[in-house]
Amino acid sequence: MSSHSEIVASANGVSRIFRSKTGEVRALDNVSFTLSKGKTLALVGESGSGKTTAARILLGLDNPNSGIVEILGRVLGSLKHEEMRLLRREIQVVQQDPFSQLNRRHSVERIVSGPLMAFGVGDKESRRTQVIALLEAVGLEKEHLKRRPHELSGGQCQRVAIARALALDPKIVVLDEAVSALDVSVRAQVLNLLRKLQQERGLTYLFITHDLGVAHYMADEIAVMFRGRIVERGSREDVFENSRHHYTVGLLSSVPLATPTLSKAIRDQVQSLPSPGEGDACLYRTRCTVGLTREDCKSTSLVITQGTSTHSWLCHSPVQDSIPA
Amino acid sequence: MTKVLSVKNLSISVPSSQGRATVVDDLSFAIEAGKKVGLVGESGSGKSLTALALMRLIKSPVQIDAGQIFLGDRNVLSMDMQDFRHIRGNEISMIYQDPMSALNPIMRVGQQIVESIQLQSNATGRQARAIAVDHLASVGIPEPERRFDSYPFEMSGGMLQRVVIAIALSGEPKVLIADEATTALDVTTQDRVLTLIDKLAAERGLSVLLITHDLGVAAQFSDDILVMYAGKLVECGSVNQIFSQPVHPYTKALLDSRCDYTIDITKPIKSIAGQPPRPDNRPSGCVFSPRCEHAQPQCSASVPPLEFIQDRYTACFRAEDLFHIGQVN
Numbered sequence: 001m002s003s004h005s006e007i008v009a010s011a012n013g014v015s016r017i018f019r020s021k022t023g024e025v026r027a028l029d030n031v032s033f034t035l036s037k038g039k040t041l042a043l044v045g046e047s048g049s050g051k052t053t054a055a056r057i058l059l060g061l062d063n064p065n066s067g068i069v070e071i072l073g074r075v076l077g078s079l080k081h082e083e084m085r086l087l088r089r090e091i092q093v094v095q096q097d098p099f100s101q102l103n104r105r106h107s108v109e110r111i112v113s114g115p116l117m118a119f120g121v122g123d124k125e126s127r128r129t130q131v132i133a134l135l136e137a138v139g140l141e142k143e144h145l146k147r148r149p150h151e152l153s154g155g156q157c158q159r160v161a162i163a164r165a166l167a168l169d170p171k172i173v174v175l176d177e178a179v180s181a182l183d184v185s186v187r188a189q190v191l192n193l194l195r196k197l198q199q200e201r202g203l204t205y206l207f208i209t210h211d212l213g214v215a216h217y218m219a220d221e222i223a224v225m226f227r228g229r230i231v232e233r234g235s236r237e238d239v240f241e242n243s244r245h246h247y248t249v250g251l252l253s254s255v256p257l258a259t260p261t262l263s264k265a266i267r268d269q270v271q272s273l274p275s276p277g278e279g280d281a282c283l284y285r286t287r288c289t290v291g292l293t294r295e296d297c298k299s300t301s302l303v304i305t306q307g308t309s310t311h312s313w314l315c316h317s318p319v320q321d322s323i324p325a
Numbered sequence: 326m327t328k329v330l331s332v333k334n335l336s337i338s339v340p341s342s343q344g345r346a347t348v349v350d351d352l353s354f355a356i357e358a359g360k361k362v363g364l365v366g367e368s369g370s371g372k373s374l375t376a377l378a379l380m381r382l383i384k385s386p387v388q389i390d391a392g393q394i395f396l397g398d399r400n401v402l403s404m405d406m407q408d409f410r411h412i413r414g415n416e417i418s419m420i421y422q423d424p425m426s427a428l429n430p431i432m433r434v435g436q437q438i439v440e441s442i443q444l445q446s447n448a449t450g451r452q453a454r455a456i457a458v459d460h461l462a463s464v465g466i467p468e469p470e471r472r473f474d475s476y477p478f479e480m481s482g483g484m485l486q487r488v489v490i491a492i493a494l495s496g497e498p499k500v501l502i503a504d505e506a507t508t509a510l511d512v513t514t515q516d517r518v519l520t521l522i523d524k525l526a527a528e529r530g531l532s533v534l535l536i537t538h539d540l541g542v543a544a545q546f547s548d549d550i551l552v553m554y555a556g557k558l559v560e561c562g563s564v565n566q567i568f569s570q571p572v573h574p575y576t577k578a579l580l581d582s583r584c585d586y587t588i589d590i591t592k593p594i595k596s597i598a599g600q601p602p603r604p605d606n607r608p609s610g611c612v613f614s615p616r617c618e619h620a621q622p623q624c625s626a627s628v629p630p631l632e633f634i635q636d637r638y639t640a641c642f643r644a645e646d647l648f649h650i651g652q653v654n
Contacts, residue, residue: 046511153600154368183367183538188582188596195593210511213585217594240586254516256541258583260564 005036008171008204009058009091014067016053027053028064029228035172040198040205042215044251045225051208054225055174058206059093060084072171089119092165096177098157102149108135108160109145115167134163137200139193155186159193166197174206179214191217212255216240221310224248227283234311244307244318246288282316290317328395329532330379330417330500331355335392337374337383341605347390348604349374350556353631356500356549361526361533363547363564365540365579369601370553372536376504378402379534380419381409396500415445418493422505424485428477434488435461435473438495445496460491465521483514487521494525501526504536519546540583544568552576555602555612562637572648573639575613611641619643 016028028050035041043051056062057069060076069076072090079087092115095101102111112131116122122130132142138159149157158178165173175194179187191214198205207218215222216236223233224245232245243249281301285291291298296316306312337349349371356362366372377383379394381401394401396416401409421427429437438457442448448456454473461469464487477485486506493501503522507515523546526533537543543550543564550567552560552575560573571577581595588594599616602608608615610625617624623642631640635648 046513155600183601184540184579184584185367185582185597186600188584188594191584192593192596211584212512213583213588216586217584217588217590236590250513252586254512255585256516256519256539256545257585257587258540258544258568258580259587260544260568 005039007034008037009035009071009206010069011054011058012068012070014054014057014064014069016050016057016062017065026228028057030067031225031228031230032067033223033230033233035204035206036220037171037204038198038202039220040207040218042207042209042219042222043225044209044212044215044222046210046251048227049225050228051210051225052176053228055093055176055206055208059091059174060088089115089168090170091172091174092168092170093174093176094158094161094165094178096180098154098161098181099149101161102157104149106148107145108140108147108149108152111149111160112163112167115164119168121168130167131163134166135160137166137197138163139189153186154182155190158182158190162190162193162197166201169201170203172204172206174208176208177210178207180209180211187214194218212240212252224251229283229314231284231315232313234308234313238308238311242311244311244313245284245315246290246319247284249319250287282314327358328355329358329397330534331395332375332379333393333395335375335378335394336390337371337378338388338390339604340386343605345390346604347607348387348556349378352392352553352556352558354551354558354561356532356534358499358532359526359530360548361523361535361546362549362551363543364534364536364551364553365538365543366553367538367579367601369555369604371556372538372553373504375553376419376502376534376536379417379500379502380413381406414441414493414498415496416498417500417502418496418498419502419504420486420489420493420506422508424482424489424509425477427489428485430477433474433476434480434485435475438488438492441492441495456495457491460495461488463525464488464491464494465517466491481514482510483518486510486518490518490522490525494529494531497529498531500532500534502534502536505538506535507542508537508539515542522546540568540580541585552579555607556604557612557640558631558638559613559641560637560639562639566635566637570635572635572637572644573613573641574617574619574643574647578616578618619647 012032014028014031018025018027031054033041043054045051057064063077071087074087109131112134113127116127135144140159179190182190197203209215219236221235222239223230226247232239232248239248243252280298282291282297285297294317302314304312304314333353335349335352336347338345338347352375364372378389383389396412435457438460439453442453442456458469458473461472466472466484466487507518510518535547547564550561550564551558554575560567560576567576571580578597582597584594597616610627611629614620614624629640629642631638634644
């Protein structure tokens with residue numbers, strides 16, 4: 001984002017294509033983003049937009065077909081096995097389902113000390129001390145050490161997963177829908193915890209979510225994804241208060257707000273969903289009120305428009321006036 | 326206004342290590358003709374079991390311990406199961422969270438609508454097909470003739486939920502229960518499906534019970550709101566009263582802990598300390614008292630009754646004084 005913040009990870013022109021008998025899916029299509037130290041980038045979008053594929057590639061769990069991913073100055077894919085292993089200490093993940101991401105046969109102590117054991121950190125005693133400190137940092141107590149996941153609530157499991165992710169003191173944490181499965185009151189607790197931990201430890205977050213409210217609360221920078229492409233990217237203010245892409249506007253106006261008197265200014269106009277036009281330049285065209293009638297949205301390839309130093313979009317005819325949030 | 330559906334003193338229990346645990350506790354509410362009622366609460370609050378009880382789908386070991394459910398003037402719970410089968414689908418229908426598992430994966434979607442039409446009438450195959458195509462069109466499925474022959478895996482989640490709605494409405498029921506019916510959908514799809522339910526309800530004078538954990542969905546698509554916590558109805562009233570002037574501390578705390586893009590992000594979200602009690606370990610007195618910042622000794626000593634305070638029903642000993650002190654507003 002801004003030039004004086006230190007960049008800890010970046011994706012540059014990353015594409016990932018899944019091929020099957022029936023054709024190919026561009027899960028990621030020329031996606032670029034950067035993570036700045038101590039900041040949060042939120043990837044938002046609907047299911048199938050490529051958010052999780054982007055996370056998997058950043059974590060080194062999947063390889064792009066093209067493009068370059070750099071983490072702490074090292075290019076993924078060019079590293080030797082041992083170098084990659086060491087790099088994994090610096091980038092950790094918390095997933096969506098509080099229960100399935102934890103081994104249900106292991107105690108909380110075993111789960112949280114897992115990464116420490118994998119890297120041979122300390123002995124059993126010192127690891128226990130470290131685990132207790134981590135549990136306290138995430139709002140759990142010593143008495144939880146011997147519990148197993150089924151004895152914990154969803155929110156507690158998510159705290160255990162966060163403690164495990166922090167065990168090796170990573171620089172980057174990927175949070176893949178990490179609060180989506182939680183109830184409203186518990187989600188608020190976990191979001192507050194994540195903000196506190198970020199401030200205390202200078203963590204960098206890649207926050208993947210379909211929930212715009214959560215992205216708004218957590219992120220410094222937001223990238224809106226649609227069918228494998230980043231269609232708009234900018235600061236929180238850019239994206240929420242000055243949306244330029246029609247999809248972003250549609251997405252924001254679809255969120256039901258818990259204020260009955262605040263009725264929506266704009267509704268997504270297209271009620272029946274036509275199939276995406278094969279070979280259309282803009283993949284949102286068939287759902288877009290502007291794009292449906294414009295020839296260039298169909299035929300002229302899109303290039304990223306850099307509107308301001310922080311705000312960019314992928315659209316031939318962006319929304320002109322600012323939309324009141 | 327005529328009450329289409331009324332629930333009186335409904336209690337449901339599940340087995341627990343100490344015998345039985347009450348998961349829906351003395352619940353009473355009513356839905357008037359043509360109204361949409363939002364039932365909100367967190368997981369474990371008893372929302373879904375209430376819905377299942379309305380459809381008489383509660384099976385052992387879960388059981389209904391007490392209460393009555395009236396559809397019009399008939400008590401559904403004391404009815405013969407054989408008789409109730411004529412009511413289920415014809416007078417009260419339900420749609421569920423996951424459309425994929427609500428449909429038969431190896432049967433064409435149109436045929437599944439035909440099946441429910443023929444269960445409820447003696448239409449011939451050809452007539453039923455024509456009606457089914459009409460139903461598909463009325464729930465906004467493009468090219469209904471062609472889509473009739475699709476299999477569920479060929480359709481998206483939003484389209485499948487429309488098919489499920491078409492099936493649920495095929496018997497022209499008076500009451501539709503939507504249990505987290507849009508939770509699994511993307512927000513733009515959710516908006517379309519909810520708008521569709523809204524439109525169909527208005528056209529047909531349908532009463533809707535919208536069960537959701539999403540406060541925004543409840544706020545935008547309901548006339549009245551019921552708030553449940555740990556098996557208890559804690560507050561109910563019109564949507565504006567509940568959302569703009571909540572009286573019960575739980576309702577207020579739930580609204581404060583929401584995270585949509587209109588909240589003040591410079592401060593931490595006001596969350597509720599602790600977590601909801603387990604069914605086998607409900608606190609004495611007011612179920613919310615251990616987590617309530619306004620609790621006083623009487624709150625844990627006895628159970629507050631549901632009382633009419635400030636134009637809505639609420640179960641809180643301190644409702645009146647909290648309202649006046651303005652601490653809750």
